Amino acid sequence: MPAPLPWRVPIVPLAELEPCLAARRRLLGLDVGTKTIGLALADALGLAATPHETIRRTKHTKDAQALAALVKARDVCGLVIGLPINMDGSEGPRCQSVRQFAANLLGVLDLPMAFWDERLSTAAVTRLMIEADLSRQRRAELVDKMAAAYILQGALDHLRARRAGGAPAAG
Numbered sequence: 001m002p003a004p005l006p007w008r009v010p011i012v013p014l015a016e017l018e019p020c021l022a023a024r025r026r027l028l029g030l031d032v033g034t035k036t037i038g039l040a041l042a043d044a045l046g047l048a049a050t051p052h053e054t055i056r057r058t059k060h061t062k063d064a065q066a067l068a069a070l071v072k073a074r075d076v077c078g079l080v081i082g083l084p085i086n087m088d089g090s091e092g093p094r095c096q097s098v099r100q101f102a103a104n105l106l107g108v109l110d111l112p113m114a115f116w117d118e119r120l121s122t123a124a125v126t127r128l129m130i131e132a133d134l135s136r137q138r139r140a141e142l143v144d145k146m147a148a149a150y151i152l153q154g155a156l157d158h159l160r161a162r163r164a165g166g167a168p169a170a171g
Contacts, residue, residue: 029152038144
């Protein structure tokens with residue numbers, strides 16, 4: 001594991017990731033689950049999120065190393081992490097777990113990170129895959145990275161609307 005950074009790049013409001021897009025660099029979307037981490041990449045223009053891969057979770061150090069390698073290889077300048085907020089807007093144990101995962105990443109990755117409300121992301125992509133008549137096995141293979149793309153696309157759309165003057169700042 002790399003030595004801890006002398007400073008920590010904070011978890012920031014989503015709007016603070018806009019300079020990445022202005023510099024035509026990529027954002028990485030994460031759907032952090034208990035067993036897997038779904039990953040999606042934004043294109044350099046910040047218009048579209050594409051499912052990338054699913055990492056099977058092991059130890060935090062190995063997971064962080066895999067993410068660090070991807071960040072370096074794909075010129076990623078910020079992370080959008082799905083936050084599993086309850087339907088009533090409250091935060092439960094899953095939110096706490098994701099927040100802790102992000103806090104642990106701060107010691108390894110010197111990138112700004114922002115959270116994005118991921119309510120119903122897995123349900124939405126599962127419904128789309130059922131409508132596309134994908135088998136249960138194929139849906140299980142794709143759901144995490146597709147959910148990450150859904151999360152990242154929501155954040156990209158929000159940032160684009162914000163730049164156009166149509167969306168308030170989100171956290």
